[in-house]
Amino acid sequence: MVRGKKSTGPASTPRRATITVSGPLDDFLHPSQPRAAPAACSFSPPKMAAARPPMDEIPNSVPAIERLERMVAALPTRSDLTAMMEDFRTSLQTELREVRTEVADLTTRTDALERRANLPPRLPASLEDDFSEVRRRLDDLDNRSRRHNVCIRGLPETVSNYDLGTCIHSVFLHILGDPAINDIPLDRCHRALRPVPPAGAPPRDVICRITSYALKDRLMTVARTRREWEVENYQLELFHDLSPFTLAAQRALRPVTQLLRQRQVPYRWGFPFLLQVRLDGTATTIRRQQDVPVFLLRLALPSVSVSNWEAGGLTESPANVGGRPRHPPHRLWPRRAGRSRSPSPDAQDD
Incomplete structure (x- = not known):
């Protein structure tokens, strides 16, 4: 058995046959070229089947074209896009309007809550009378602690604190006008606890405490006989x-x-605080602001507007009304420089 000869040429990769896929519109868009008719004398059978005429493909491509036309016709036009944008803008504006309305409602409710939170607490109706009575009794205790004090108004600021006691002592002796009294014991004497007034402003009041209440009461009884007292051109x-x-x-x-x-x-x-009028053996009293209308009605007086002096309630301290302003507490000893309030853990480890 004879073996075949090996090819001496270089080996090459075999090529794959190219397969052409035709679409339904290829024959319509690219019609095939007409071929020459075979010779009449040739009796050899045809190697390939005869190609179909191009006219047979035209009816098959019509549905595809119609479908393509329908797809193109279904695409939105410029007017459709404008209408869509207008609908989107309208819906967005409606939603934004609703959001603005809700935000405005929340703002109104928040403002109402803030105003309500800033108001002083309202006491129950059953406790208003009790609170007013307690307030009056505390005020009475405050006045009892001041019962030995006398307030002098009109003494110029030129009188120094060192000469204040001597000046007040001579003023009291002049008002009493009793030769038998040659000494008035004063526990303390000082100006009102306020800043020094500017030039031309009224001077601060002088407050002094007389040790003997009987002597103080006698002094005030004599002082009420005049509106002003002229002592040493004061x-x-x-x-x-x-x-x-x-x-x-x-x-x-x-x-x-x-x-x-x-x-x-x-x-x-x-x-404790009250304003009383006794008329025809009947006493009419004002203890609170609510008593004013009845008081005026019983005395046949015209109605007047009176502010509520207890309106401060729990939020205002009586001791700070018209008195010395309160200052924050300060340290009695200065803090040493370079010394921290509490050492750090790293410093303790060192």
């Missing part, structure tokens, strides 16, 4: 040293006291 006025709460109440009832003075109706102040 126009002086003497008052009881009252608590800020009592002064605020008397200031609020000034319209009522003016009516009483115009009608020449005698009245008196009482402690």
Whole structure:
């Protein structure tokens, strides 16, 4: 058996046959070239089947073209896009309007809550009377602690603190006018606890404490006989040293006291705080702001507006009304430089 000869040429990769896939529109878009008719004398059988005429492919491509036309016709036009954008803008504006409305409602509710939180707490109706009575009794205790004090108004600031006691002592002796009294014991004497007023402003009041209450009461009885006392070219006025709460109440009832003075109706102040008028054997009293209308009605006086001196409630301290402003506490000893409040853990380890 004879073996075949090996090829001496270089080996090459065999090529794969190219397969052409035709689409339904290829024959319509690229019609085939007409071929020459075979010779009549040739009786050899054809090697390939005869190609179909191009006219047979045209009816098959019509549905594809119609489908393509329908797809193109279904695409949105410029007017459709404009309408879509308009609908989107309208819906977005509607939602934004709803959001703005909700934010405005929340802002209104928040403002109402803030205003309500800033208001002082309201006491129950059953406790208002009890709170007012407790307030009056605390004010009475404050006034009792001041019962030995005398307030002098009109003494110039030129009188130094060193000469203040001597000057007040001579003023009291002049007002009493009793040769038998040659000494008035004073526990303390000082200016009101306020900053020094500027030039031309009224001077600060002088507050002094007389050791003997009987002597103080006698001095105030004589002092009430005049509005002002001229002592050493000074126009002086003497008052009881009252608590800020009592002064605020008397200031609020000034319209009522003016009516009483115009009608020449005698009245008196009482402690715990009250304003009392005794007419035809009947006592009419004001203890709270709510008592003013009944008081005016019983005395046949016209109605006047009176502010509520207890309006401060729990949020305002009577001791700080019209008195010395409170300052934050300060250290009695200065802190050493370079010394921290608490050593760090690293410093302890070193």
